[in-house]
Amino acid sequence: MQKFEEQIKKYAEVIAKVGLNVQQGETVAIVSDIRALDLVRAVTESCYTLGAKRVLTELSDTDLTLQHAKHQTVETLEEILPQVKAKNNFYLEEKISMLYIHATSPEALKEADTDKMMAANRSAREAAAELSASRMKYDQNWCIVGYPSAEWAALVFPELPVAEAEEKLMDYILKTVRVDQPDPVAAWDEHSKFLKSRAKWLSDYNFDRLKYTAPGTDLEIGLIDGARFTGGGHKNRKGLDIRVNMPTEEVFTSPDYRRVNGVVSNTLPLSYNGQLVDRFKLTFKEGVVTDFEAEQGYDVLAELLATDEGARRLGEAALVPVDSPISNSGILYYNTLFDENASCHIAIGKAYPGPVLGASDMSDEEQDALGLNHSLIHVDFMIGSDQLDIDGITREGQIVPVFRQGNWVE
Template identity: 85%
Template sequence: MKKFEEQINKYAQVIAKVGLNVQEGETVVISSDIRALELVRAVTAECYELGAKQVITDLSDTDLTKLHINHQSTDTLEEILPYVQAKQDYYLNEKASMLYIHSTSPEALKDADTEKLMAANRAGRQAAAALSASRMRYDQNWCIIGYPSPEWAALVFPDLPQEEAEEKLMDYILKTVRVDQEDPVAAWDAHSKFLKSRAKWLSDYNFDRLKYTAPGTDLEIGLIDGARFTGGGHKNRKGLDIRVNMPTEEVFTSPDYRRVNGTVSNTLPLSYNGQIVDRFKLTFKNGVVTDFEAEQGYDVLRELLESDEGACRLGEAALVPVDSPISNSGILYYNTLFDENASCHIAIGKAYPGPVPGANEMTDEEQDAIGLNHSLIHVDFMIGSKDLDIDGITRDGEIVPVFRQGNWVE
């Protein structure tokens, strides 16, 4: 987008310096659809400016993906080819900094065969399982960001001409990541400080559980004794600050997956691998989804919950006020990276060990014993609204208001 050339270069600087915090001698991997090539080039240049040893561009194309899904058999799609596994293993062993650019339409694969699409996704998750675990321990840097494609922009702004829709979406994305401000790095530092203060307030209570109440939602989520809330960024294995999501407005923790009970309804659509799931409800009993319903994307949700044993259990609980920049914009992005930062959300699947002191050094069995969930998936969905109340219940039984009408209790 020629109009945004200067802002894109500024965006690339924020990604490399604030998101990945690229250091001299590092390997950087950029995974992106070809629709974001302009940003890929700008980030590549910035990473080399910061001293990166090599920048690997791992490009894909949604149109080619659709052709593969349509014409390959399920057996072929489930096969993990040696070069694919070798590539993931190289990224892991190199401790590469991983950048993921979301640019494709959330409906890009809506017409794909669900069974075949899930088979391909399973193979991809299995090949990247060790790399994913390394990222979630922050043993290597990673960051997820967005860039508008024509198809995505048309979904968000269907009444605008294509070029105008792309420019409008780009403008909103740049604001969410503070590139519109004079000093984006300073703006990110101030924002991180605020989120960290909220995380400390919650952590100091060491709540036993959180209780969520809203229309269609009556849910209790048990918390691990001693677990912390985190937000505003993370420390990597070298002790350097990184921001794994840009934008981010959340404060989150990893719950005790065994102590989740009640029902929860989504409040914004879930976009999962090119298909949308909406107007759905999950029922939990002793930490496991025992029943579910969905008006849109029922088969996608079913396949997701059946991905593996941990896919029907919780791995994250995140708090985001409705009075936040993304929410106040009134824009529905149909993209979890953005929509989750407009709404409280929870995630089914793998838990981040980081919020539990010492968990990064535990074995899988030790993590499971304290209630940290394991799965090949980690999928956030939005449950926040102006009608949501959240109470923290201490280990002494005290009820502490945390959210009222969708916002932090002051």
């Protein structure tokens, strides 16, 4: 990736300044696969330049993960080790700023035993449950970004030699995060203003529900009275702006999990635990998935929905036009961080409390009473296309066109 040395440095600066908004005296933890070491090093330098007190690195390797899954039992993989819990508690108590770098191929673990991978992920989610809740309330900074590994690039561009595929994927990633702009920070500020204006337009209507219509989809999603739509960034507990996903093209809200009815079909593959789930359909009745089907990855989807009670309910509804940079690139990234920003999507599992004023300070029971879902998971999947129409239905019964043929109604 020598060709991209300067761009990687700019990318790291944008992550530290715009994504995490690193402040003097903070501690930052970078969680990444070893395939992204160039970016890990560059972000580390950028964080220190901005005044970070220390930068911690937590590196993994999918090849080692495969070895562990091959030789360990399900029971061993389910154990929560004391040092893992202690580490997560440290991140939580110290409100460490967390950066997650996605670099591995979505198919990296496809040869691993599904039961074992599910066991390992259950253990990891349980060990990090409180930390995850803290992040979702923006009590501490966090950001997710991408970096191309050889394996991932080969999946996206199978027709190219691996080195060329890596360079091409890197080039596209840098464009999605606006590093190709003369002033990336200013470009992010302008983009955030647009997303915030769309979020305000939706919020001002205080819709009762959204109705989605497309081939294979006829779905109504109830919304919480007074809940806002949000996009373009978030305020952390100190009131500072952060961007938790880079890239981001979405405007989203947390729906009322009890009022979801109809059927919905995916339009892009879902990559989960190194496995692809595709051509699937979920049927909702009174907020719960009562039936599902999948042509690819049925067992993975079944295990996902069986995680806990909340895994069969919705935690997010996000609007993304098909006329957006990632969608217009025509590239399927096989990575939710990127593909969800090319398409409207919904998420099963835990809801973000932020869209509901005051909910971040409420107990789980109080949040549940409002209709905010709880789960150990939060998994987005893509349902948008140029055939998707969305209507907002007000609490007075007025029907307001929101999307037509996959794009915002002007």
